[in-house]
Amino acid sequence: MSMQNKPQMVEAVMFFSERGGICKQMFFPEFEALLDGVVNMPEFADQQMRVAYVLINPRLLIKALVFFYLDFDEKGAPDSGWNIPLQALAERAGRGPDLGAGPIRLACRSQCPVSWHQMHLWDPSLTPGNNDLALLRDVAKRNSLGLLVEDENAQAVSLERLQMAAEDKWYAPDPGQDEAAKANEKLDQEQRAKAAQLIKQQRLRISSLTQQYEDELAKFKLASEQQGSSLQAQIHSLQQTLRQQEEHNAALKAQLAAQAANFQTSREKMTEQLRALERVGRSDSDSLRAQYEGEMQAKIVSAVAEYKEQIAIRDVELAYRGEQDTQALQEITRLKRAYADLASQGGEQILERLAKLGVVFVVYHPGAGHLTIALQDIAAYQDNPMAYAAGKCFVSEEQYRHWLAHYQQPSCEALLPSGERCAIPIDRVDSPSRFASGQSNCCTRHKASSRLRTVS
Template sequence: MSSRKNKELFEAICFFGKKAVIKEMRYSEFEAVLDGVVGVSELANKTVNAAYLKINHSLQVHSIVTFTIEFNERGFADEDWNIPLRHLADNAGPGPDLGAGPIRLACRSQCSVSWYQRELWEPSQDGVNHFVLLKDAVKRNKLGLIVDDLGFDEIPTLSPPPAPEVPVISETVEVPTLTATSEEDINARLEAQAKEFQKQVDQLVQRQKQTLHGLEEKYKDEIDQVKRAMRNETQTYRHQAQELEQQANHNKVLLEKIQSRNTRLERDHIQLADQAETQKAQYDELKDEYLGLLRNQRSNENEESEKVVELKEQLTLKSVEIDDLKDDVTSQKAMVSELQAKIASFEQQNQQVSESSSEEIENLRSLLSDKQSEAAALAAKVTQLEANVEKLTAQLESSQSEGLEHVQQLKKSESENKKLQENSKSAEFKLQEANRALAALTTKYEGIKQELSEVEAAEASSTDLFDKMESLELVFVAYHAGAGHISLPARQLEDYLEKPLVFAAQKCSVTLGQYKSWLLHYDNPECGECHVPVKRIDAPSDFQAGVNDRCTKHRVDNGNVAMFRKTS
């Protein structure tokens, strides 16, 4: 910082090692490190404790802010680091006296802005005294700060004149006695010296006042202009911040609507895809069923036609056999009638020749018995042929009944074929309906794809907005119970809008589930079993589920484990 104004203070940054100050730089150099212009190679891949100092022109510490900062592998500072060091120093509490009265100190245990408390560290006065290290580093003046030889407050003080040397002549010293005249002369000289010193002091004070007045008059216009410009710039930034905040709120609402619409569209898309898969599965099942029915119908028709052909052939064979048997029966009946006619003729001849000789009678009797035996054999054969005819007639009747059954089965198969044809027609109709439903689903899917593209375009526009806010280096502040105020750069705003409680839990150094349990306890501090009021725990890191949200009766017993309150 420039030292043109006498009342201005120098600003410096000191980085600590384990037991000493390892690096010093002016605040302007530190701003270049924060902007990513230069890096600090010796601090690469480290998280170090540092101190922001305000130093007067007598090389005395005026203010200290202790903070931590992280450097990456190339020695550049963390891009998300945004602690307002000057504001913390101007609003800091009292600290130890380092030579110019109590300093202003901002540290972890003494911070005016609570949400920056975890970014600070606590200096020590035992063992390694960080205040002494800072005081010695300032006195060494490695930064080449311009020091005033005589400060404004260094006003000369009056001192009495030196006492006259009294010569020692002997062991006994004779003290001269002062007369009244000598005492008056000494008092007069002392008064004259006092007046002269007072006159010099008055002249010096007057000169300093004139100098200060001249400096104030000289820089008054510039200071007023700077103040007006800063007020105007602050007002402009405030308006821009309000507009961006309104736009961010509007975009947040729009983003929530888009997200809900996107969720709804995705759900509809999944449902439509499921419906399409179901319709496709039904279509495949109907198609397979239709093809199976056609195959079964054709196989049944072929089997029935083969059975009908076989039955016809069997009926033809049976009818041929029956005709042959009928011919045999007819021929046998003719033979029987012929034999009966012969027997009747033989009987007539027997009666006619009864009167002939006995020898002839015996011959005729023997011949008659032979003929009678032949007639009995023929009668038996006729009886057998009649039985065969009856048997063949029964077989023919059974064949005819089987033929009737096959005819009925054929009729039944024809009705089944008609049903199969009707089922095939209904299956074709269902296939047509499935095709129409599939076409409708395809159209709806195209609409959903178009809506998704519109949603992606809207998200891209919101991303452009976040990039614009990030280019303006805007920082947003959100408040959460237990976590206090959380400062968020623009690049983290989108993540915060999606999961705000995760940021709050990280700020409190607890998990998301622990933070939610603590929120329930913080909003309603009572026992989770009997609803008896219990003591409220203000810090999420001090909260234990099952212990702090239960009364003494229902509290979870942790055995011999003693619970201690966590400290910063």
């Protein structure tokens, strides 16, 4: 085997599918080409992929692992702001389980040597039957990437290097307690190593489960707080409605009590009047009835006359207002005509004269550049310059206003949990037509979270 083909440590990157298997393998230089935009992965378009950086030795055994996330846009290009130092994390990572070549170096969400990269990492599953570490071990052993494998037979010592022992040392002493003690010590060391390795695996699994449970607890706590706030608002609204209903009931009770008292008083008066009528007799009753009918008729006539008078007054007021409206409309028409005459005799004639003299009306708007305004478009430009510029850029006025705010101050407009703006400087979009609100005016992190919310 030549020196160029000598087996050595290999860096690889493996992509996990949603079902849990490995759907893509590549060497680390290929992964760097992917990050540089040389190639895209259309099969991963608009997804957040779980990826593992794997360091494999010449015997196809794993020495280091880094589990991280990688976002792809709708064209299958990776996130341009991704900058996790995989090799540095692998070198500084803590010890993990033994996958055949001694304890590996493992960097994941619950065991991250650099705290600010923790949110971009994920914890592998260690449950029996769904162990991501065992899956990676088996995939590396199958050697789908075609790595150069170290020949185990080549490790044997050549005959020239063998030395003949002295004849008096050919025969070992009678095996006794010494060899038994050595065997027991070796067995004890193996058991201790296995126990220590098992403890490390369990600690890693406990740390992973603890992180998972803490995330779930935080989600449940947030949902509980939101539900509690909603219930508290409903209770407050119901209490307020109850108080209003109680006040309304109290007012109705008071009104009913007053009406009952009035009815009782009227009933007593009517009873007394009936008794008096019975005593006076039928003749007095007829006279009282006639008097009562006369009084009622007089009241009716008086009320009708009063209402007629009010109606006449209202008719006069309506006629006066109609006359005033007519005069106002005539005045408005006169003023419009006067304004049109003045405008036609003043500004338009001056503009026409300037245009005939070769004067060109030029304005500058960001995104549209220097615009030459035709004489017939002067009025439309004066009414709404922003809408005129937006039309020249082939976008809506609202989109042009959003782009202009971004163009004048290119910073992230997303809101932080505290309610303040993110305000991280971002790349300026020079063309209004390529500006997309919620994407072009957001930093990479808020743009990714927006895209995730859209996907979910």
